[in-house]
Amino acid sequence: MEAVHVPHPALRPYVASWVGFRAALDPRAVHHGLPSPTLTVVLALDEPLDVGWLDRGERERYWTCVAGLHTGPALVRTHGWQHGIQLALTPLGARALLGAPAAALAATMTEHAELPVGLPQCLLENLAAQRDWRRRHLLLERHLLSVLARRHDDPAHDVRPEVARAWWLIASSGGRARVADVAEQVGWGRRRLLEQFRAEVGVGPKEAGRIVRFDRSRRLLDAGIPLAEVADRAGYADQAHLSREYARLAGRSPSRLRESAYHLPG
Structure with missing residues (x-):
């Protein structure tokens, strides 16, 4: 429950x-x-x-x-x-x-x-x-x-607005935003974006996009969408690309995760 x-x-x-x-x-x-x-x-x-x-x-x-x-x-x-x-x-x-x-x-x-x-x-x-x-x-x-x-009044509480906007651009695009485009929109060069973003978030913009894309695909999977359509709508090259990413990020295939978020050893 x-x-x-x-x-x-x-x-x-x-x-x-x-x-x-x-x-x-x-x-x-x-x-x-x-x-x-x-x-x-x-x-x-x-x-x-x-x-x-x-x-x-x-x-x-x-x-x-x-x-x-x-x-x-x-x-x-x-x-x-x-x-x-x-x-x-x-x-x-x-x-x-x-x-x-x-x-x-x-x-x-x-x-x-x-x-x-x-x-x-x-x-x-x-x-x-x-x-x-x-x-x-x-x-x-x-x-x-x-x-x-x-x-609220502690400066350490604040995230740099450029980093916050970069995160929003990546998340709102479903992980599809190009790093060069994000850098341009926040007014930084690619290298500065990479350094500042990683220092705040813990992953680079490209890795963040990968995580956002995976999360979107998982929600589509949970909704019962066919795997080929999940791959297309989440921004993967094809179903094989989707499966490779699940092996790396989830340690399980998309079909196994669709069945359950749990597994029984053995």
Whole structure:
């Protein structure tokens, strides 16, 4: 079951989605955490999150975790039960709500205790003690609004407008925008755009486009669109190109992901 929350208007530039989740699963089930244009914040309420990167092997357990932008899948061992709150933060939201640029969190998983602005342990305990999703969401929302208010006048809160616009151009184009065109529209040369964008977001503009394109294709896939049409509408050369990207970014084929975001080992 899922409990979707629409965040306060002041948080919407920073929080792309917000959902409470509770699911009973096969204890062997492994969830694929896929690349997306947002940073993933998970607050575990019953049991810590057992998660690691597919290509690195190591695993850690987290009660509070943020994963930055990445170009490979994370694997979450569910142990038969998932219960918590998940937020998807825009790259702008990293500075505003976590106190660090998205680049500092790219391709990593970080516990909130290690962040400049993280979720206090007492708040996590208070969230877990609630038995109503609405109360949990409003309690967390009040905390995030207070963080935003405290950081509003802090220059470190701001992302350079050129980088913010470059991100918007890439995201709104579905990942199809050419880097040279983006640089021209924000008034920078290609090299400066690459340096400034990577320093803030953690990936270059070309990699960002790749992630946005993959995310769009995944949504089309979830909507039941045929694979050849998914490839065309998401901007891939052909279905074979789509499949190669899924092997690299998701660690699974498009058809397998369409069946389920989980897999059973063996």
